[in-house]
Amino acid sequence: MKPRSKRLMLLGGAVALLIGAVALVLTAFQENLVFFHTPTEVAEGKAPTGRTFRIGGLVEPGSIKRAADGLTVQFAITDTAKVIPVTYKGSLPDLFSEGKGAVVQGKMGADGQFAASEVLAKHDENYMPPEAQHAVDQAQKTAKTVKQ
């Protein structure tokens, strides 16, 4: 092989590798995006069915209930306008409590219950998850517009 064609092959190989790797990354990216929805959007049916997504808001006061096994937890997430019931089995974050902000990730069940696979809360007492804050802000903005 001439040095020139060798060089071209090397370059071609590197470019092919790069293209293949980038294609892989973008496909995986497309498939694994998790969208965020506010409780109001979920109530309006804007959330996807059969796909994992996130809901953020406040844990509705008085809504936390433990099942008889002591491990399955039911609670509700609200943006102060709409309330979405959630079931979750697993350990809750230390700072998960009623009236405080939380974000849940999971799928909407056929029974209208959101089956959470992950519950995220804040990292310290003064902090509010931005997604939860966003949901509440949205709901309150809408409420104001309706009143006017």
Added chain:
Amino acid sequence: MIPELGHFSLILALILALVQGVVPLIGASRNRLALMSVGRAAAQGQFLFIVFSFGCLTWAFINSDFSLQLAASNSHSATPLIYKITGVWGNHEGSLLLWAMSLALWTVAVTVFSRNLPEIFMARVLGVLGLVSSGFLLFLLVTSNPFDRILPGAPEGRDLNPLLQDPGMIIHPPLLYMGYVGFSVAFAFAIAALLSGRMDAAWARWSRPWTTVAWIFLTAGITIGSGWAYYELGWGGWWFWDPVENASFMPWLLGTALMHSLAVTEKRGAFRSWTVLLAIGAFSLSLMGTFLVRSGVLTSVHAFATDPARGLFVLALLVLVIGVSLTLFAWRAPTLAGGGSFGLVSREASLLGNNVLLSVASGSVLLGTLYPLFIDALNLGKISVGPPYFETVFVPLMTPVIVLMMIGPFVRWKGDDGSRVLRKVAPGLIASAVLGIGAAFAIGHVTWRTALGLSLAAWVLIGSVLILRQRLADRQGAGTGARVRSIPAAWWGMWFAHLGIGVFIIGVTLVGSLNSQIQVKMLSGDTAQLAGYTFTFRGVANAPGPNYAAARATIDVSRGGVRFATLTPEKRFYEAQGMPMTEASIDIGPLRDVYVNLGDQLEDGAWVVGLFYRPFISWIWFGCSLMVLGGIFAASDRRYRRLAEREVPAGAARQAV
């Protein structure tokens, strides 16, 4: 009074940083030796003032001076001394001061250990470091002054976030920062070389040990951070693809590529522009990591501040650094062309392949970390990218990297015969695949992921043995001891670091395949089974700590009727912050960890207990330790010192033109 001294000292440090950033560069462009030599003194003075300033801040924390805003927010009179000290960097302002101090320390190290660099080159390196330091000190003083007072002083502090009150947090931030900031030296060397328009093997050789040392710190910092997440967050996981973890992982990936690319530039003169780009990239990603973590754009335990002015400042600094360096690169790149040519089958080509893949991997993490932020900033909705994305991407990207990693050392520089290489590696590759698949069957977990992971690990181990055998065969005749001794430290560094990756893969694969966990409701005397272990709940007692109240459970762990460990997980309540926290308890073993955490107490008095079985998780840390050890070997190679000294006259003559 002491905090004011610290503040004043920080201002003086800024002035010296500006002097260090401007005067030597002017001297270098006009070839004035007197101006160039200002850099050293300014750098050393700057370091002393920053250390003094840091000392003042630490003094305020130790003495619980709650008239200092920072101490009042992040310390408490009842906090143990060690956490009073770590509280200094357990917050935005203090951690930035630590950042600035690391940079000053690296700069001083350059003035001390690279004394033999040509004066003009040293002046440019110090100039660049001085400019970076000025940016950060300005940032500190303008937007995040650690010495702000409150009047009247607070009667009591609000205490450090309990998650950070942990031994891991004592060394994790300093190590990580030493790693992040360490890439600034490689960056400064690259910019200095661009400015001088000369980029030769000597430059790469000067740069290599610095890059390796930065990489050692970063690796150690990430490892300890991961260990902290494992036992302190209490979820039994070791890596969460959390944006802040990604922020440290991206410079690591690019830094790893940089180390290998520098090797090629030094040995063969090839990849010169690529190496410079990687040096710029690794440092830019370190800066971006600081921006992501400290600006509060991320939801995370690391996000101390949510002040947009700060985020904007770091962002501006980042844009400035990347913009100026890339402009300089575009201007000078044509002079970098050429270098050694190499064939399709050659050591260079295999390293190029790994470099491309590591860079793409770094880019994929960047995409997954930044895209949600962009979408949010453009008000297009909120999304998140979770572990499934990163896992999907990393397995196929890293598989060829691992395979190539052990083939590379068999391939000759410049050009080699493909069939010769194939003959050398094919038996090992086939044996690894057989071993990996066999092992997957043996442990009864046959998935392609397990089989692939174990095959790759087997390939690294077999490859390591083959490489060592080949290396020893090179010196026929001499005794084995003499042959082993004749191998340079840098080679052992490569060998240990690569072996560490094999050990790491074993840990990751097995913990991913065989781990198990359950959540149970337990009353005193109850037992639960997991993975052949029996857990007996012995009840809960009060166990107050210095600044918290705690409920401590006692759980006996036995196997085959023999009790071998008593675990005591705690549920703590930190009074100052009103914050509950789970403290896991772990029985660590070479082949498995048994991990227990304590959840909530239920109405009937029972406790929710999490039981975790984590096989081979120690191998993850052990593998990372081997990588660090490899780095230490590589950086300590005598060759760098010897050659650096020998090169000086020639280098100086060339540079001074």
